[in-house]
Amino acid sequence: MLVLICAVILGFGGTHVSAYDYPLKDPYAATIAGTPTELEPPLPEKIDYEQLGLKVFPDRPTPDVFWYQREFLYTLSYQKQEAPLIFVIAGTGSSFYSSSMIFLQKAFYGAGFHVICLSSPTQMNFVTTASATSVPGNIIEDSQDLYRVMTLAWEQVKDRIKVKEFYLTGYSLGASQSAFVSKLDEEKRVFNFKKVLMINPSVSLYTSAKILDDMLLKVVPSRDLEEFDRWFREILGAFGEIYRVLGQPPLDQDFLYDAYRSLLKRQTPPRRENMAGMIGTVFWLESSNMIFTADVMNNYGLIVPKNRVLGSADSLTDYFKVTYRISFIDYFNEFLYPYFQAKTPGLTKEALIENTSLRSIESYLRNSPKIVLMDNEDDLILAPEDLAFLKDVFGSRAKIYPFGGHLGNMTYAANVAYMINVFKN
Structure with missing residues (x-):
């Protein structure tokens, strides 16, 4: 999703790492363009894996509009011999089959691990099938949901693979959740994780969400759908020119990187507010799916009128228009907080x-x-006090790269080598 949407934008206007050759120094460009293929480590082309399903809540009714969400889905990549098992938790709104998850799956598999990839608790399949409340955003509750599906997944596969020890990682929101999952495991003792790696975590979900919400508001302050459409069409028109100049390549990370370099050579770098706007747009789309799903699952009435039953063939266009006007902070204030306040008076x-x-x-x-911890000095979802907090808390256990934005350098060869080294030493 990030590649397809943010391809548009590049067509227009602790332990600190001292020597580091990741090429994109602008955090917005890094967040959008990521790492070109030639700077990523080689990955196995084929791996042994299966997509598996769990009935986490067998008696839960599924609204007709989500007729295709019958089981919680995840993947298992397995070695033929005994090996450590690593759980990987996706970032906000991402599924187990997102490009970042597939990359990490192959990287850890290639390093000799069994790998279980889990969708984010904010992703539709998780919200409908595996969340106890279907109200994502409370990291304590979400982490309990994650621990439940991890335990069930382990029960499902433990007779098929030989496991030496357990590890845990996640990126972005998944990194933050991995810390809470690890703490929960200290009490439950199902896995006794040997190592936990947090990749570009959010310190405060509320703060990070507000930062991302504000990125879109700066280019579309009214949150008017027509205004957004005009802004997006202007960008789309300019995008066509550079796309043609580069020979209409595939819309992937390599294209984004090449487009950015081309613009720098022309001395016409993309405007930061536009890059920020597109990053905010991606977060808005991820949030919108989550908010709509939570609203329908709980018959809450924030998006869809209460007691309105949506069928599998019903048009969702009007609800999309409503969702566009609701930010994550609106969701927090009008849905998440009232919901949990009702459960916890005071x-x-x-x-x-x-x-x-x-x-x-x-x-x-x-x-x-x-x-x-693995993070970047210029991580866009961290306020200055958040980065200072991470450095202070983790000390020598923090690997802070000088640049890379938010997850832009996660697939860079040096970063991947560091991740694998964390788990192997």
Whole structure:
């Protein structure tokens, strides 16, 4: 999704790493363009894997509009011999088969691990089939849901693979959730994770969401769908020219990287507000799917009128228009917070924000040597105080690269080598 949408934008206007050759120094460009293929490590072309399904809540009715969401889906990549098993948690709105997850699956498999890839608790399949409340965004509850499906998945596969020990990682929101899952496992002791790697985590879900929401608001301040359409069409028109100049290549990370370099050579770098707007657009699309799904599953009435039953053939266009006007912060204020306040009388909004941040488990993170951080100085979803918090808490267990934006350098060869080294040493 990020590649297809953000391809448009590039057609127009702890332990610090000292020597680092990742090529994109602009955090917005890095976040959008990522890493070109030639700078990624070689990956196995074929791996042994299966897509598996779980009935997490067998008696849960599925709304007709989600008729295709019958089971919680995940993938298992397996070695033929005994090996460690690593669980990988996707970032906001992403599924187990997103490009980032497939990359990590192959990288860890190639390094000799069994790999179980899990969709984000904010992704539609997870919300409909595996979330106890179907109200994602409370990281404590979401992490309990993750731990439940991890336990069920292990029960499903444990007689088929030989496992030496367990590891855990995740990126973006999945990284933050991995910390809470690890803490929960200290109590449950199902896995006894040997190492946990957090890749570009959000410190505060609320803060990071507001940063991303604001990126879109800066280019479409009214959140008017027609205004957004005009802005997007202007960008799309300019995009066509550079796409033709480059010979109409595939719309992938390599194209984005080449397009950015081409613009720099012309001395016409893309405008930052446009790059930020497209990053915000991707987050809005991911949030919109999550909000719509949660609303329908709970008959909440935020998007779809209460008691309105949507069928499999019903048009969703009008609801899409409503969803566009609702940011993640709106969802937090109008749905997430009231929902959990009703379950916990006296809960304040400030307390919920704090409880859904890494600061709420600071002592655990500070004193758990098995948890390691990989991040960037210019990570766009972190406020300055968030980055300072991570450096202070993790100390020598933090690998902070000088640039890379948010996840832009995650597939860079040096970063991948570091990830694998964390789990092998």
